[in-house]
Amino acid sequence: QVQLVESGGGLVQAGGSLRLSCAASGRTDVDYEMAWFRQPPGQDRKLLAAVTRTGDRTFYIHLHAGPLAISRDKSKKNTIYLEMSELKPEDAAVYYCAAAERPMAYDLVREWRYWGQGTAVTVSS
Numbered sequence: 001q002v003q004l005v006e007s008g009g010g011l012v013q014a015g016g017s018l019r020l021s022c023a024a025s026g027r028t029d030v031d032y033e034m035a036w037f038r039q040p041p042g043q044d045r046k047l048l049a050a051v052t053r054t055g056d057r058t059f060y061i062h063l064h065a066g067p068l069a070i071s072r073d074k075s076k077k078n079t080i081y082l083e084m085s086e087l088k089p090e091d092a093a094v095y096y097c098a099a100a101e102r103p104m105a106y107d108l109v110r111e112w113r114y115w116g117q118g119t120a121v122t123v124s125s
Contacts, residue, residue, distance in 0.1 A: 001026045001027060002032070002099060002114040003024065004024050004097045004099060004114055004115060004116035005022065005023055005025070005116055005117070006020060006021065006022045006095065006118060006119040007022075007023075008021050009119030009121045010122070011122045011123075012087050012124070013087075013124050014087060014124060015086060015087065016085070016087050017086070017087065018083070018084055018087065019082070019083045020081065020082040020083075020084075020095055020097075020119060020121075021079070021080075021081055022036075022079065022081070022097030024077070024099060028077050030101060031053040031077070032053060032078050032099035032101060032114070033050065033051070033052055033053050033099065033100055033102070033103055034050065034051055034053075034072070034078065034080045034097065035047060035048075035049065035050035035051070035099075035106060036048045036049050036080070036096070036097060037095070037097075037109070037112075038063070038091075038093040038094065039093055039096065039118075040090070040092060040093040041092075041093075043093075046107070047061045047106055047107040048061060048068065048070075048082065048095075049068060049069075050070065050103075050106040051071070058070050058071075059106055061107060064084055064091060065086065065088065066084065066085050066088075067084070067085045067086060068082070068083070068084050069083045071083070080097065087121075087123045092122050092123045093120075094118040094119065094120050094121075095118060095120075095121055096116055096118045098112035098114065098115050098116070099113065100112045100113045100114065101113070
């Protein structure tokens, strides 16, 4: 089993930035493909970005109008980050970290086996 723990959410002013972290524990002898999803209130959970198990490739779905970057910590196994700036009120959501060994399609929620509990981001205007 793998447990994912997100951190870094909270209240951010419009135009501001945030950095979310996700760390895996449990069965971490495997390198997982990892991703960030977000779910605004009343909406479906959608992919923001994904990173390969080696960190050599990243994928983005353009849900955020401003700068967005997913990265993998090369010194900590199965640990990823999400950096977003120029936040807008529509970026308010619960942000989830996900992991899987071999997801067939990054943007399908069902392809990700492990999920964090989510971290809420609120953007004040």
